[in-house]
Amino acid sequence: MIHFPSKERYGWDDLLEIVRDLRSPEGCPWDKVQTHASIRRNFLEETYEALDAIDRDDAGDMREELGDVLLQVALHARMEEERGRFDMSDIVDALTRKLLYRHPHVFEDASAEDSEQALANWEERKRAEKGFARASDAIEAVPHTLPALWRAEKIQKKAAKVGFEWGNVSHALEKLEEEVGELREALEAGGAPDCPHGVREEAGDVLFITVSILRMCGIDPEDALHRTCDKFERRFRGVEDGADRPLSEYTEAGLVALWKKAKETEHHTQEESQT
Numbered sequence: 106m107i108h109f110p111s112k113e114r115y116g117w118d119d120l121l122e123i124v125r126d127l128r129s130p131e132g133c134p135w136d137k138v139q140t141h142a143s144i145r146r147n148f149l150e151e152t153y154e155a156l157d158a159i160d161r162d163d164a165g166d167m168r169e170e171l172g173d174v175l176l177q178v179a180l181h182a183r184m185e186e187e188r189g190r191f192d193m194s195d196i197v198d199a200l201t202r203k204l205l206y207r208h209p210h211v212f213e214d215a216s217a218e219d220s221e222q223a224l225a226n227w228e229e230r231k232r233a234e235k236g237f238a239r240a241s242d243a244i245e246a247v248p249h250t251l252p253a254l255w256r257a258e259k260i261q262k263k264a265a266k267v268g269f270e271w272g273n274v275s276h277a278l279e280k281l282e283e284e285v286g287e288l289r290e291a292l293e294a295g296g297a298p299d300c301p302h303g304v305r306e307e308a309g310d311v312l313f314i315t316v317s318i319l320r321m322c323g324i325d326p327e328d329a330l331h332r333t334c335d336k337f338e339r340r341f342r343g344v345e346d347g348a349d350r351p352l353s354e355y356t357e358a359g360l361v362a363l364w365k366k367a368k369e370t371e372h373h374t375q376e377e378s379q380t
Contacts, residue, residue, distance in 0.1 A: 106131075107126050107129070107131055107132070109122075109123065109126065120175070120176075120179060121179060121183075121193055124176070124179045124180060124183045125183060128180075128183050128184075128187070136180075139180065139184075140184065141181060141184060144177065144180060144181075147177060148174075148177045148181075151170065151173040151174045151176075151177055152174055154170045154173065155167065155170035155171050155173070155174050157170075158170045158171075178193075178196075179193065182196055203234075206230055206234065207226070207230045207231060207234075208223075208226070208227070209226055209230065210222070210223055210226050240264060240266065240267040240269075243263045244260050244263050244264065247259045247260055247263070252327060253312070254312070254316055254326040254327050254330060255326070255327055257312070257313050257316040257317075257326070258316050258319075258320050258325075258326055258327075261316065261317055261320055262320065271317065271321065273321075274318060274321045274322060277314060277317050277318045277321060278318060280314050280317075281311065281314045281318060284307065284310045284311045284314050285311055287302070287307045287310065288304065288307040288308055288310075288311055290307075291303055291304045291306075291307045292304060339371060340364065340367045340368055340371060341367075342367075343366070343367025343368075343370055344360070344363045344364055344367050346367075347363050347366050347367060347370075348363060
């Protein structure tokens with residue numbers, strides 16, 4: 106048993122001490138055997154839960170979920186401290202130095218009249234810090250672990266900054282139509298999905314150009330798809346509510362009819378709520 110003092114309010118140092126205790130030989134059987142790899146998914150899940158709380162603007166949940174994210178950081182830092190490579194103080198020091206360096210318009214004599222210029226200053230310092238000589242260096246540095254739509258958007262933004270961009274949205278839309286045609290050809294060819302110019306490749310091209318269109322319209326592709334998922338959930342519930350037998354017993358035409366009815370009902374409800 107480890108005795109930890111009871112306090113009216115705990116602080117940063119208390120958190121780090123508790124994490125050290127949990128990882129100690131006398132600590133928690135689960136915590137002390139974890140590795141970076143074993144809790145990697147936990148980090149992602151806690152981050153998404155924090156984002157959900159932020160989206161709902163729930164202060165209580167935000168406080169809790171951001172704490173869970175902080176715990177993940179503390180655990181990873183402690184693992185590295187045990188290996189003798191760095192500790193939490195090194196993380197804080199490195200972050201502080203980066204913030205000072207990448208805000209020359211705040212801590213030096215550079216100027217930034219608006220948020221766009223401030224971001225440009227940040228990106229310029231980041232390129233110098235990372236040693237990026239070309240745009241391709243910055244593109245390759247975009248984490249492969251990002252959700253694919255988000256990664257595509259970041260890659261396209263970096264390419265657009267050096268002029269590699271569609272002239273207007275209509276040109277990108279024409280490219281989308283071309284890619285859809287190639288996807289149709291791949292489907293009709295009936296080859297292996299992962300063969301060159303197969304369904305996987307062509308479908309990926311469709312998604313990539315779709316992200317480009319949304320980006321050029323100032324729309325977050327992740328947000329757009331999330332909203333469509335929400336819409337599908339609502340309408341699918343309407344489909345089930347309107348069905349008089351299991352959906353598996355309906356023909357495709359019957360399912361389409363149920364979907365159209367659910368869509369009409371949703372539109373009618375939305376119109377009533379606006380009056």
